[in-house]
Amino acid sequence: MNPLIEKLCIQADSRIRDAIGRMESGRMQIVFVVDAEGSLRGTVTNGDIRRYFLKNGHSENPVSECMNRDFHAVEIGAPREKLLKIFDLGYHAIPALDAQGRIREIYTRNLFARPESPVLARARAPVRMSFCGGGSDFTHFFNEHAAAVLSCTVSIYAHATLIPRADARIRIFSRDIGREEAYPSFAELLSAPDKGLIATVVSVVAPDHGFDLYLHSDFPVGSGLGGSSAVATATLATFNELRQDRWNTYDIAELAFQAERLCLGVAGGWQDQYASAFGGLNLIEFEQGVNRVHPIRLEERAKNELEACLILVDTGITHDSGRLHEIARQELAAEAAQTGQIQQGVALCHRMHQHLIRDELTCFGRCLHEAWILKKTFSRAISAPDLDRIYEYARAAGALGGKLLGAGGGGFFVFYVEPQYRRGVIQAVEELGCAVFSFRFESQGVTSWRSKIS
Numbered sequence: 001m002n003p004l005i006e007k008l009c010i011q012a013d014s015r016i017r018d019a020i021g022r023m024e025s026g027r028m029q030i031v032f033v034v035d036a037e038g039s040l041r042g043t044v045t046n047g048d049i050r051r052y053f054l055k056n057g058h059s060e061n062p063v064s065e066c067m068n069r070d071f072h073a074v075e076i077g078a079p080r081e082k083l084l085k086i087f088d089l090g091y092h093a094i095p096a097l098d099a100q101g102r103i104r105e106i107y108t109r110n111l112f113a114r115p116e117s118p119v120l121a122r123a124r125a126p127v128r129m130s131f132c133g134g135g136s137d138f139t140h141f142f143n144e145h146a147a148a149v150l151s152c153t154v155s156i157y158a159h160a161t162l163i164p165r166a167d168a169r170i171r172i173f174s175r176d177i178g179r180e181e182a183y184p185s186f187a188e189l190l191s192a193p194d195k196g197l198i199a200t201v202v203s204v205v206a207p208d209h210g211f212d213l214y215l216h217s218d219f220p221v222g223s224g225l226g227g228s229s230a231v232a233t234a235t236l237a238t239f240n241e242l243r244q245d246r247w248n249t250y251d252i253a254e255l256a257f258q259a260e261r262l263c264l265g266v267a268g269g270w271q272d273q274y275a276s277a278f279g280g281l282n283l284i285e286f287e288q289g290v291n292r293v294h295p296i297r298l299e300e301r302a303k304n305e306l307e308a309c310l311i312l313v314d315t316g317i318t319h320d321s322g323r324l325h326e327i328a329r330q331e332l333a334a335e336a337a338q339t340g341q342i343q344q345g346v347a348l349c350h351r352m353h354q355h356l357i358r359d360e361l362t363c364f365g366r367c368l369h370e371a372w373i374l375k376k377t378f379s380r381a382i383s384a385p386d387l388d389r390i391y392e393y394a395r396a397a398g399a400l401g402g403k404l405l406g407a408g409g410g411g412f413f414v415f416y417v418e419p420q421y422r423r424g425v426i427q428a429v430e431e432l433g434c435a436v437f438s439f440r441f442e443s444q445g446v447t448s449w450r451s452k453i454s
Contacts, residue, residue: 224411279445
């Protein structure tokens with residue numbers, strides 16, 4: 001028992017005179033009467049003793065004769081609200097009892113705020129569904145030409161959990177790729193060769209503490225949904241959650257680009273990081289000096305109809321987006337005529353934007369077909385016979401249009417399908433071994449929050 005609590009406890013057969021002595025030696029003007037096992041049986045205050053003496057009681061009598069058996073006690077860790085309500089009834093000290101009824105703590109009106117609990121940070125970042133404009137978001141293109149991408153984010157996420165450590169050790173657990181990394185310190189991580197994406201993100205953050213980082217995703221690797229950028233964005237958001245000076249959304253998108261494209265050296269454009277960080281349905285414009293995210297505000301009916309007409313199809317064929325982007329970059333450098341094709345894609349992107357805001361969804365669906373035909377001219381690696389077959393089956397079953405998401409070569413298709421053809425399109429792609437992925441539009445970008453560590 002705590003020595004301070006022990007001084008305020010007295011056995012039931014002790015004399016009242018002893019209780020007065022203990023009471024006067026403390027500040028609470030109260031003693032607690034306990035049995036041989038230490039369980040609380042009653043309380044005695046100055047008022048109890050005065051009332052007892054007025055009835056001709058004697059100080060040599062046992063304290064049990066004047067103790068109050070109708071006392072207020074609470075469980076250990078009782079809510080502040082409960083304590084305040086008892087104090088508001090006129091009580092000055094409240095014993096907190098364990099399961100055996102023994103006093104473990106005494107609460108007074110001078111309640112202190114509870115000590116700060118350690119916290120962990122969580123984040124989730126949505127993946128993007130890109131409709132048109134891909135290729136124009138490469139720096140070498142928009143340094144000289146107008147560039148724009150039309151995309152949305154959907155309710156398929158990369159998840160990250162960051163748990164700070166008391167030591168300098170860093171551990172990273174990536175469930176999707178079955179990879180675990182451990183470093184004695186940040187300096188060791190920084191000097192390690194062959195770092196993966198997450199360790200590269202951490203090197204950009206430069207944390208001053210150790211941590212355990214856990215990652216998992218709702219989508220398969222090589223989906224074409226911008227998944228690696230979503231993972232990087234979610235990771236950054238967990239660190240941001242614990243910062244005093246928070247990064248803004250542009251900061252997070254730029255840091256994700258820096259880690260993935262510059263530090264890790266994965267070829268690609270800028271759209272994935274911005275889409276995942278900002279979220280929603282956007283027209284994103286890229287210029288040499290600045291990138292701009294323009295949210296598209298559809299009427300709720302139009303947004304619901306667009307969502308209902310889109311089908312997301314997993315081909316089961318994975319791809320390496322970095323390798324595909326590098327092939328496309330080499331081909332682009334070798335054939336200047338492709339600049340004109342990308343410019344056509346930007347023009348089509350603006351046309352699709354106009355169809356959306358004017359609620360011309362059927363026209364938007366047909367434009368998806370134009371976008372796919374145009375995209376296939378960018379590189380020989382974008383499509384393949386198996387992918388063309390899936391697309392042809394979907395079109396034959398009633399899809400107005402569609403396109404392969406991401407760099408191409410595999411991953412997910414998105415199709416625009418009017419309601420009367422939806423069942424037929426799903427059946428057609430499933431017969432080819434594809435899987436239909438459920439989703440909803442996600443209006444929020446990367447989201448982070450804190451939680452107490454139990």
